[in-house]
Amino acid sequence: MQDFEIKPYPELWHELDMDVERFDKARQMLGGAYSKIFLSQNNRPQAMAYFDEMIAEIFGGRIKELVQAKKEGRPVVGTFCVYIPEEIVLAADGICVGLCGGSPGSIPDAEKILPRNICPMVKSAFGFKAGRICPYFQAVDFVYGETTCDAKKKTWEILDRLVPTYVMEIPQMKKERDRALWIEEVKDFKAKIEEISGKTISPEQLAAATKVINGKRRALQRLTKLRAANPAPISGKDALLIEQIAFYDEPVRFAAKVNELCDELEVRVAKSEGAFPKSALRVMVSGTPMALPNWKIHNLVESAGAVIVNEESCIGTRYFKDLIAEGTEDLDQQLAALTDRYMRIDCSCFTPNDERVTQVLKEYKDSAAQGIIHYSLQFCHTYNIEEIKIREACQQEGIPYLSIESDYSPDDVGQLQTRIEAFLEQVEG
Amino acid sequence: MNIGIDLGSRALKMAVFEGDELVECRMVESGFNPHQQAEELFKSFPPCRIMATGYGRHLAHKNFANGVITEIKAHALGARYFFPEAMTILDVGGQDSKVITLNREGKVVNFQMNDKCAAGTGRFLEIMAASLGFTLAEFGPIALSSGHEAPINSMCTVFAESEVISLKNHGVPAADIARALHLAVVSRLAGMIRRQEANAALVFTGGVARNPAIISLLQEHLGSEVLVPSLPEHAGAIGAALHAQMSST
Ligand code: SF4
Ligand code: SF4
Numbered sequence: 001m002q003d004f005e006i007k008p009y010p011e012l013w014h015e016l017d018m019d020v021e022r023f024d025k026a027r028q029m030l031g032g033a034y035s036k037i038f039l040s041q042n043n044r045p046q047a048m049a050y051f052d053e054m055i056a057e058i059f060g061g062r063i064k065e066l067v068q069a070k071k072e073g074r075p076v077v078g079t080f081c082v083y084i085p086e087e088i089v090l091a092a093d094g095i096c097v098g099l100c101g102g103s104p105g106s107i108p109d110a111e112k113i114l115p116r117n118i119c120p121m122v123k124s125a126f127g128f129k130a131g132r133i134c135p136y137f138q139a140v141d142f143v144y145g146e147t148t149c150d151a152k153k154k155t156w157e158i159l160d161r162l163v164p165t166y167v168m169e170i171p172q173m174k175k176e177r178d179r180a181l182w183i184e185e186v187k188d189f190k191a192k193i194e195e196i197s198g199k200t201i202s203p204e205q206l207a208a209a210t211k212v213i214n215g216k217r218r219a220l221q222r223l224t225k226l227r228a229a230n231p232a233p234i235s236g237k238d239a240l241l242i243e244q245i246a247f248y249d250e251p252v253r254f255a256a257k258v259n260e261l262c263d264e265l266e267v268r269v270a271k272s273e274g275a276f277p278k279s280a281l282r283v284m285v286s287g288t289p290m291a292l293p294n295w296k297i298h299n300l301v302e303s304a305g306a307v308i309v310n311e312e313s314c315i316g317t318r319y320f321k322d323l324i325a326e327g328t329e330d331l332d333q334q335l336a337a338l339t340d341r342y343m344r345i346d347c348s349c350f351t352p353n354d355e356r357v358t359q360v361l362k363e364y365k366d367s368a369a370q371g372i373i374h375y376s377l378q379f380c381h382t383y384n385i386e387e388i389k390i391r392e393a394c395q396q397e398g399i400p401y402l403s404i405e406s407d408y409s410p411d412d413v414g415q416l417q418t419r420i421e422a423f424l425e426q427v428e429g
Numbered sequence: 430m431n432i433g434i435d436l437g438s439r440a441l442k443m444a445v446f447e448g449d450e451l452v453e454c455r456m457v458e459s460g461f462n463p464h465q466q467a468e469e470l471f472k473s474f475p476p477c478r479i480m481a482t483g484y485g486r487h488l489a490h491k492n493f494a495n496g497v498i499t500e501i502k503a504h505a506l507g508a509r510y511f512f513p514e515a516m517t518i519l520d521v522g523g524q525d526s527k528v529i530t531l532n533r534e535g536k537v538v539n540f541q542m543n544d545k546c547a548a549g550t551g552r553f554l555e556i557m558a559a560s561l562g563f564t565l566a567e568f569g570p571i572a573l574s575s576g577h578e579a580p581i582n583s584m585c586t587v588f589a590e591s592e593v594i595s596l597k598n599h600g601v602p603a604a605d606i607a608r609a610l611h612l613a614v615v616s617r618l619a620g621m622i623r624r625q626e627a628n629a630a631l632v633f634t635g636g637v638a639r640n641p642a643i644i645s646l647l648q649e650h651l652g653s654e655v656l657v658p659s660l661p662e663h664a665g666a667i668g669a670a671l672h673a674q675m676s677s678t
Pocket of ligand 1: 080081082083148149288289314345347348349
């Protein structure tokens with residue numbers, strides 16, 4: 001555990017026009033944090049070794065694959081939202097990487113340009129590009145943004161100056177005419193990917209890509225189900241890490257590795273073995289995405305002895321709870337099925353969005369949690385306001401509930417620790 | 430015998446119980462080495478179960494305490510010790526303030542803590558008292574003596590301080606400024622209390638509950654009675670000691 005290191009690849013970083021010196025410091029810090037937060041855990045499943053390796057190689061191994069793909073003329077697309085249909089990129093033999101930022105380190109770079117009082121995830125991501133301190137951002141050919149929240153929507157215009165940025169229009173409601181617009185947007189997205197890759201996507205290719213991404217979703221669904229066991233067979237931190245890696249790993253390999261892990265967890269569950277004792281309090285987190293390396297809430301909760309058993313979040317179930325209906329080789333029908341699946345994502349940017357309240361309660365029951373922590377990034381208006389409805393639903397159902405609004409800075413850690421511990425005392429009764 | 434220690438940001442408090450009877454309360458400033466200070470506090474007592482709470486609880490646990498509870502639970506237990514029917518508790522200490530709601534059985538059902546900001550805490554009052562040249566003990570009574578408040582716009586400690594200086598330079602009576610500053614704190618606290626739909630009588634704990642102007646303005650603001658324990662600053666330590674007792678059986 002002591003000799004864990006995130007491997008340096010200075011030449012590769014040079015090639016990607018990065019600020020190598022500065023980035024190398026960030027690499028060391030991240031490696032230290034990872035050892036402390038992850039490798040110090042007890043009773044970790046053996047199959048976590050692959051994901052540890054993914055982190056050790058986060059700034060090299062996977063980056064080489066991206067660079068190689070580019071050399072082969074395959075498009076590498078950066079995205080910021082689970083509404084961007086990654087199967088279309090895959091169908092054109094391209095690679096999709098999630099670029100959401102979860103680190104405070106790049107925020108000062110962003111605040112030189114962007115306003116301070118916007119979502120830390122947007123600032124962190126933007127800062128990675130502005131400071132040239134993220135190899136993924138450096139490796140992508142272009143970014144495909146979307147019109148979800150205002151912070152992102154308007155940041156695309158500025159980001160476009162640093163990297164070509166296209167925008168997919170995502171409606172704000174889910175009426176029939178919104179669906180019609182959505183399908184048109186999906187077609188435009190496909191056309192753009194075809195234009196850039198110089199390839200035409202055939203129905204067979206789209207069917208194959210859909211199958212791959214559905215396979216990734218199924219593997220993550222399987223993992224989520226296993227977490228419902230008591231004792232929990234895997235820590236919330238490890239599960240969150242896997243959900244984060246899902247956004248940049250090669251999907252076929254990733255799904256196979258998650259399934260391998262699940263095989264191991266099944267044995268654990270059968271033997272009633274856990275990452276935490278059976279008596280550990282079980283908490284579910286619901287809310288905004290927790291992008292790599294944002295492990296703040298999970299770390300606080302699990303350091304206090306409780307275990308997180310579910311993330312109702314974009315880096316969590318919202319990413320994989322719905323599958324695309326397969327079985328047709330007609331392109332229009334495929335795109336319609338794809339759109340219908342994406343329309344089921346219950347992001348708070350939509351109004352109304354009562355499906356999410358129902359979904360939170362469902363996941364609470366399915367995961368056998370004993371309390372819910374609502375987590376909203378600072379200045380995320382839609383989640384912060386929707387929090388009211390989640391809170392009311394929890395009150396009505398008698399579910400212990402805590403709402404946290406936080407950013408990436410360490411300033412509030414002391415206070416959050418007290419609030420989380422007090423919440424756990426409350427759950428304990 | 431059971432001991433509760435509250436390691437707060439500004440002061441350390443200790444409560445000692447002999448069975449059901451509170452036999453001793455002590456308080457010292459936190460200083461640089463709070464856990465050593467705390468060990469001084471209980472050194473003269475025979476070894477017994479010690480429960481820690483407050484900001485420094487984990488440090489205490491590492492060094493001497495048998496267990497920890499949060500300030501939230503400690504104040505809930507402490508408030509119930511003085512007022513067995515307590516349902517809503519306001520605790521205002523040196524560096525934070527909280528509102529806690531209990532159910533009939535005394536279990537915490539909801540709580541809020543004020544965020545990352547001195548406004549609405551003892552620290553704010555302390556700094557403002559100093560900038561007007563009063564001790565903390567004088568500050569409340571002075572504010573009470575005025576029937577009229579000076580206009581103060583900012584609740585931020587830094588800006589409020591410069592407003593205070595400029596009002597002083599304009600010859601506004603110190604008592605009026607003091608009243609305005611107390612009102613500013615009270616309206617913050619009342620806002621927190623309202624968010625929690627508190628309807629039963631409020632129990633007010635923490636060092637700031639010694640301030641008569643805060644109590645009186647708060648009663649006015651809420652239009653209801655505010656109950657203050659005889660030892661408000663010790664409520665947390667008392668709660669911790671009671672928990673030590675409960676958890677030992
Ligand atoms: S929270 Fe909404 S806007 Fe953000 S990634 Fe998720 S779906 Fe997209
Ligand atoms: S967390 Fe909220 S504010 Fe931040 S990018 Fe997502 S939707 Fe926008």
